[in-house]
Amino acid sequence: MQENKLRKRILLVSPRGFCAGVSRAIQIVELVLAKYENENVYVLHEVVHNKHVVEELNRHGAIFVDSLDDIPDGAITVFSAHGVSKAVEQKAVRKNLRVYDATCPIVDKVHRKVRRISDKDEEIIMIGHAKHQEVEGTVGQYTSSVGAMHVVNDIEEIGRVHINNPEKLHFVTQTTLSVDEAQSCIDALRKTFPLISGPATNDICYATQNRQQAVKDVAHLADVVLVVGSKNSSNSNRLSEVARQSGCVSYLIDDYTDVKPEMIAGKEVIAITSGASAPEYLIEEIVKHLNVNDEYDIENIGVSKEKQNFRLPEGL
Numbered sequence: 001m002q003e004n005k006l007r008k009r010i011l012l013v014s015p016r017g018f019c020a021g022v023s024r025a026i027q028i029v030e031l032v033l034a035k036y037e038n039e040n041v042y043v044l045h046e047v048v049h050n051k052h053v054v055e056e057l058n059r060h061g062a063i064f065v066d067s068l069d070d071i072p073d074g075a076i077t078v079f080s081a082h083g084v085s086k087a088v089e090q091k092a093v094r095k096n097l098r099v100y101d102a103t104c105p106i107v108d109k110v111h112r113k114v115r116r117i118s119d120k121d122e123e124i125i126m127i128g129h130a131k132h133q134e135v136e137g138t139v140g141q142y143t144s145s146v147g148a149m150h151v152v153n154d155i156e157e158i159g160r161v162h163i164n165n166p167e168k169l170h171f172v173t174q175t176t177l178s179v180d181e182a183q184s185c186i187d188a189l190r191k192t193f194p195l196i197s198g199p200a201t202n203d204i205c206y207a208t209q210n211r212q213q214a215v216k217d218v219a220h221l222a223d224v225v226l227v228v229g230s231k232n233s234s235n236s237n238r239l240s241e242v243a244r245q246s247g248c249v250s251y252l253i254d255d256y257t258d259v260k261p262e263m264i265a266g267k268e269v270i271a272i273t274s275g276a277s278a279p280e281y282l283i284e285e286i287v288k289h290l291n292v293n294d295e296y297d298i299e300n301i302g303v304s305k306e307k308q309n310f311r312l313p314e315g316l
């Protein structure tokens with residue numbers, strides 16, 4: 001017992017890693033590759049924001065492009081989990097692309113809401129990061145030429161938005177925001193525009209919320225929180241921020257090669273989690289790398305009660 005007390009600890013945080021939307025999007029690309037093994041399969045944007053996932057699918061034949069202009073007319077095309085705008089959908093039709101849509105159903109639900117409001121020519125404020133693909137796709141669902149859709153990143157930006165009719169105003173949020181920061185923005189929105197309507201809480205998905213809560217629960221037990229995820233992964237970045245806001249040092253790392261000695265020097269308890277687009281084998285590699293001298297006890301902490309599952313598109 002005495003010996004155990006002196007040993008360092010690695011805490012593997014649950015829930016972590018793949019969400020249902022990411023699993024579905026990856027499966028769609030894999031199934032499309034298998035179905036059309038003699039044709040080129042194009043994927044518009046990174047199907048999920050993880051470089052390892054993208055590299056692996058690329059090795060299996062998926063061709064990732066940033067624009068429909070890079071896809072020949074009539075080709076097999078997969079839209080990424082982040083969703084696309086109406087303009088992209090319409091251009092795909094004009095190019096006769098054979099499209100499989102991997103948009104996460106939770107993102108799609110926000111799209112449908114935006115389209116309903118747009119059809120009534122009412123205004124929307126979206127809380128989110130303007131340059132993120134999900135936000136571009138969601139804003140691109142708004143086609144009213146009478147109303148307007150605005151994107152605000154923080155409370156300061158709310159004060160700069162010009163609204164024509166605050167009585168017919170709605171809000172939506174990006175699905176992968178920090179729950180606490182989104183709540184601050186929503187509070188400010190409700191104060192500035194008392195008649196604004198929106199979801200009871202926000203549009204942040206279950207996976208983002210659960211992973212953030214798990215990090216909050218564990219941050220006070222750890223000396224450092226390593227978050228496995230790519231730099232362009234919104235939900236992974238938010239996990240690292242949540243850990244820091246909870247008072248813990250935190251680093252966002254793509255894989256074990258990003259673990260630098262100074263990150264873990266003197267740290268007795270290392271918590272490890274991963275964003276919704278990071279494969280579990282990356283965690284296993286990190287643990288192996290850290291524990292090469294058998295200095296750590298490995299403990300699972302938290303529980304995953306996630307049962308979410310999404311249906312595949314027709315034809316797969």
Ligand code: SF4
Nearest residue numbers: 019021022104175205
């Ligand atoms: S993080 Fe959330 S919104 Fe994004 S793919 Fe996963 S479940 Fe869907």
